[in-house]
Amino acid sequence: MIQVSNLSKRYVGRTAVDGISFEVGQGEIVGFLGPNGAGKTTTIRILTGYMPATSGTASVAGFDVFRDSMEARRRIGYMPENVPLYDDMRVKEYLRFRAQLKGMRGRAARKAVGEAMDLCGLTEMRGKMIGALSKGYRQRVGLADALVHKPDLLVLDEPTNGLDPNQIRRVRELIKQLGLTHTILVSTHILSEVEMTCDRVIILDRGKICASGTPADLVGRLRTARTVTVELRAGAAVAADKLKALPGVKKVVKEGERDGWTLFTLRAESGRDVREAVASLAAEGGWALRELHAQGATLEDVFVDVTQSGRTG
Numbered sequence: 001m002i003q004v005s006n007l008s009k010r011y012v013g014r015t016a017v018d019g020i021s022f023e024v025g026q027g028e029i030v031g032f033l034g035p036n037g038a039g040k041t042t043t044i045r046i047l048t049g050y051m052p053a054t055s056g057t058a059s060v061a062g063f064d065v066f067r068d069s070m071e072a073r074r075r076i077g078y079m080p081e082n083v084p085l086y087d088d089m090r091v092k093e094y095l096r097f098r099a100q101l102k103g104m105r106g107r108a109a110r111k112a113v114g115e116a117m118d119l120c121g122l123t124e125m126r127g128k129m130i131g132a133l134s135k136g137y138r139q140r141v142g143l144a145d146a147l148v149h150k151p152d153l154l155v156l157d158e159p160t161n162g163l164d165p166n167q168i169r170r171v172r173e174l175i176k177q178l179g180l181t182h183t184i185l186v187s188t189h190i191l192s193e194v195e196m197t198c199d200r201v202i203i204l205d206r207g208k209i210c211a212s213g214t215p216a217d218l219v220g221r222l223r224t225a226r227t228v229t230v231e232l233r234a235g236a237a238v239a240a241d242k243l244k245a246l247p248g249v250k251k252v253v254k255e256g257e258r259d260g261w262t263l264f265t266l267r268a269e270s271g272r273d274v275r276e277a278v279a280s281l282a283a284e285g286g287w288a289l290r291e292l293h294a295q296g297a298t299l300e301d302v303f304v305d306v307t308q309s310g311r312t313g
């Protein structure tokens, strides 16, 4: 559905997107993830035909987004980062106006607006002024607008931005439901959202793709646990020093001491399982060991790992 090849965008003085390539297949829900300024919105704006690329190509449903811009746009429903809405229009009125702009007329337009409102849970709000809607409902109007012309592909730029947890949950459910009938590319900062809704994740950092795969794949790539809990009967200070000196251990935190037992949490370098070394250390020191437990990596660990490598602090 989406094909992006070697795409770059340079603004004056800075490269926002730096030679990225990716594909999104029909029916997939793909999460577009990355820290502020990573280039997500820039990529999305190129894909949706709002801005030309500096180099590279992008196509949607086989149509080049530059050369066949009209054909490509017909197949895309785009919800921008800040949905521009007309506050002094009623929901139904606004959506009908948008449907007309997208070339729909008469009964077909009315029917499409009804269906979009229905899908987005807006039917009860159809007569309300947009200016009087809560943020969550405004987002839904933006979504209804994006899908009113029945596009195959929905491109959503941070659809849950600024919503409260209940609204986030509702929009997330809505995206999941829309995913049954649409291909979706959704950008977000919220990792749990990606884990729950997306088939695949593309992580962007400083204009480059630094990781991509299913959430489970990405977590699996960090393979080993990053956090290890260990409880020892040993002098706390000596044990802490020796643990810290183990290869691959980045940080040692003493969680507590009780009846001669000390509980530590260790933070390990990525890709490193330090449990065996900890066990050997305990054996050498003659320390009793009653807990040695590793926590699996989360998507958050992956995100931090891939977007902070090479950065200090």
Ligand SMILES: Nc1ncnc2c1ncn2[C@@H]1O[C@H](COP(=O)(O)OP(=O)(O)OP(=O)(O)O)[C@@H](O)[C@H]1O
Pocket (backbone or CB within 6 Å): 011, 012, 014, 015, 016, 034, 035, 036, 037, 038, 039, 040, 041, 042, 043
């Ligand atoms: N119109 C513009 N002119 C100059 N630089 C821009 C322009 N738009 C974006 N940039 C820069 O390009 C880089 C990528 O911005 P972009 O908005 O694509 O990031 P993003 O991943 O969407 O970030 P966020 O998560 O904050 O929305 C940033 O460094 C930004 O400052």
Ligand SMILES: [Mg+2]
Pocket (backbone or CB within 6 Å): 040, 041, 042, 081, 157
């Ligand atoms: Mg953005």
